[in-house]
Amino acid sequence: MKDFDLVRLKDELGERGILISFSGPFSHSIIEELGKVVRNHLENTRLSRTAMMDVFAVYVEQAQNVGNYLRHWEQEPSGERIASSGIVVIARDGERYVVSSGNLMVQIDVAPLVVYLEQLRALDKAGLKALHKQKLRQPLSEAGGGGLGLIEMARKATMPLQYALTTVDAGVFFTLRVVI
Numbered sequence: 001m002k003d004f005d006l007v008r009l010k011d012e013l014g015e016r017g018i019l020i021s022f023s024g025p026f027s028h029s030i031i032e033e034l035g036k037v038v039r040n041h042l043e044n045t046r047l048s049r050t051a052m053m054d055v056f057a058v059y060v061e062q063a064q065n066v067g068n069y070l071r072h073w074e075q076e077p078s079g080e081r082i083a084s085s086g087i088v089v090i091a092r093d094g095e096r097y098v099v100s101s102g103n104l105m106v107q108i109d110v111a112p113l114v115v116y117l118e119q120l121r122a123l124d125k126a127g128l129k130a131l132h133k134q135k136l137r138q139p140l141s142e143a144g145g146g147g148l149g150l151i152e153m154a155r156k157a158t159m160p161l162q163y164a165l166t167t168v169d170a171g172v173f174f175t176l177r178v179v180i
Contacts, residue, residue, distance in 0.1 A: 016091060023087040026067035035060055038090060051180065054156040055090070055097045058178050061149045062101035063088050070103055081170045082106070096158065102175040110165060110172050120150055121160040128155045153178050
């Protein structure tokens with residue numbers, strides 16, 4: 001293992017406004033414990049109650065999305081790398097908070113996600129509200145969700161959801177960024 005400079009890492013995180021970061025396998029207990037840390041941090045800021053709850057809700061939604069996707073790959077013979085690829089980060093950018101997450105994805109899952117994200121990015125607040133109501137009337141998916149998570153994040157965001165796809169040797173690394 002190479003020498004690891006924690007001072008340099010801490011300085012870089014500070015320069016980027018990163019307040020909380022977790023990388024590795026996601027479990028319900030890790031998401032819950034990190035949620036407590038996030039809530040405690042936000043309660044000690046001068047953030048309005050609404051903004052605090054929005055940041056917390058987006059963190060929870062992103063962590064759950066990553067965790068759910070990664071858990072799907074835990075039992076697959078070649079899925080170990082995907083199952084441990086998750087990351088979630090909360091940063092401060094001026095007066096705004098930025099909640100970002102990422103994980104490896106298999107190529108076949110990328111296109112439908114991009115189509116859905118682009119659909120959400122094209123909607124204004126009224127369109128997002130109407131889509132939310134429409135989704136509430138539909139039955140739950142086999143995965144247990146109604147597809148509401150990304151809509152909720154888009155509704156809480158102050159700008160359209162941002163995403164990036166980075167090709168890596170094991171597939172595609174998907175990154176989602178929500179500015180609140």
